[in-house]
Amino acid sequence: MKASILNLALSCVVATLGTACAKMNFAPVPVEDKASIVEPPPSKTISSTEVVAYGNKQVDFLLVLDDSNSMLPELKKLAARMSTFVNSLDASNIDWQMCITTTRGVSSGGTLVFGNPLTWANYVPAAGTPAYLLKKGTANLNTIFTSTIDTLTIGGANSGDERAIKATHDNFKNSSSHACYRAGAAISVIAISDEDERSVGGDPKNVKAKDADGAYQPFEAEDYPQTMVDRAKATFGDDVRFTFSSIIVKPDDKVCEGEQDVDLSPSHFGHTYAEASRLTDGGVGSICDADYSANLNTFKDKIVNSLSxxxxxxxxxxxxxxxxxxxxxxxxxxxxxxxxxxxxxxxxxxxxxxxxxxxx
Structure with a gap:
């Protein structure tokens, strides 16, 4: 092509000695229609630098206890084992604090209130620390745990409608009214129950012959694990480090279910609580274990992992x-x-x- 153009140009130069060159039009070489070329969308590349904050070893616990009739033997075990767990926390480099509540609603002004922190028994906190907030470095932890559980009212009004998920949700929702949580701390909920949310997990097919009348109650929005997770993020931020661990009758553990059903009030698989643990990368332990300290230490490992x-x-x-x-x-x-x-x-x-x- 270039040679042809050069020859034509030379011929024109020669022609200028005689007659003029005719005007020539050169069409451009056709190329593919640019509109037909689909470019792949550019990938969104993120570059960032993070510095691990100095508050990351703070862990704030919420202990949620089922205080219905069937739970007395398990709570007695907990009183003996929980202090071992907390003593091990005290020996670690985790800066912890803990509140405690129960799964029942407490009547207040004609409505049921869930998740309010309870006062620890035989606890003399430092000046400025509320009596419902147990903190790292407290002496006589075994006495505090044993006496606190001994003072719980086991059974009675509203105790048969166990709602650990709702109690956690409402405790988070009302966090401005108490001091259970510190900004930037990891939040670890430990729920202990031999039944499921609302006793039978919101499913009438789970009602047993020995269940009390009205054992089935339909779920409200606050009984669903995802609603609880959403509430945690709404209250503490999308990057909240939150685990919900549970000591329950594990789903499909019929041996444990049989052991628990010996009590006057039957047990139920903790499907909802297990799902809440799965959603938050928490731990699941068996309520039939003779020693809860192994479960609780597993939860401690989960807490450490949540900081990683x-x-x-x-x-x-x-x-x-x-x-x-x-x-x-x-x-x-x-x-x-x-x-x-x-x-x-x-x-x-x-x-x-x-x-x-x-x-x-």
Whole structure:
């Protein structure tokens, strides 16, 4: 093509010695229609730097106890075992505090109120600390736990309608009226019950022959695990580190169910509580275990693990993820949705550099 144009140009130069060149039009070489080319959308790449805050080893506990008739033997076990668990927390570097409530609604002004923190018995808190807030470093933990559970009213009005999910939801919702939670702390709920939410899990098919009249009660919005999770985020922020752990009759554990059904009030599988634990990466223990300390220590491990994660801005493409901790490349980390999980506790002040592409 270039040679032809050059020859034509030369011929024109020669022609100018005689006659003029005719005017020539050159059509451009056709190219593919640009409108027909579909460019792939650019990936959204996120680059960020996180510094682990100094509040990350704070853990605020809410202990939710089923105080219905059938629970007396289990609560006696708990009184003996819980102090061992808390003593182990005290020996760790976790800065903990704890509130306690029950699964029943308490009548107030003609309505039932759920989730209000109870006062700890035989507890003399430091000046400025409310009597419902047990804190790290408290002496005589065994006495406090035993005497507090001994003072609970077991059975009676409204106790047969167990609502640990609603109690947790309402405790979060009303957090401005109490001091159970600190800004930036991890929140760990431990619920203990030999039945399910609203006794039979909101399903009339789960009612047993020995159940009291009216054992079935339909779920309200606050009885669903997802509503509780949404409430936690609405109250404490989307990045709240929250686990709901449960000691229950595990779903389909018929041996445990049989042991619990010996009591006057029958037990029920804790399907709803197990689902709440699954949603929040909490632990599930068996209420039939002779020693709850093993369950509680598992929950402690879950709490530590909850301090070993970061919430990303989007679900990342795994192959695009690049992570540096303290300037060093780290690989083999676990992605769970938007949550990046480390295999060790994050240390305060550590810098974490992240780069990743969002999933389409």
């Amino acid at each position: 994660s970061l919430t990303l801005q989007c679900e990342a493409k795994p192959k695009s993820l690049k992570v540096k901790v303290g300037g060093l490349d780290v690989s083999g980390l676990k992605l769970d949705g938007k949550v990046l999980k480390f295999t060790y506790p994050l240390i305060e002040g550590t810098q974490i550099d992240l780069q990743y592409d969002c999933e389409d």
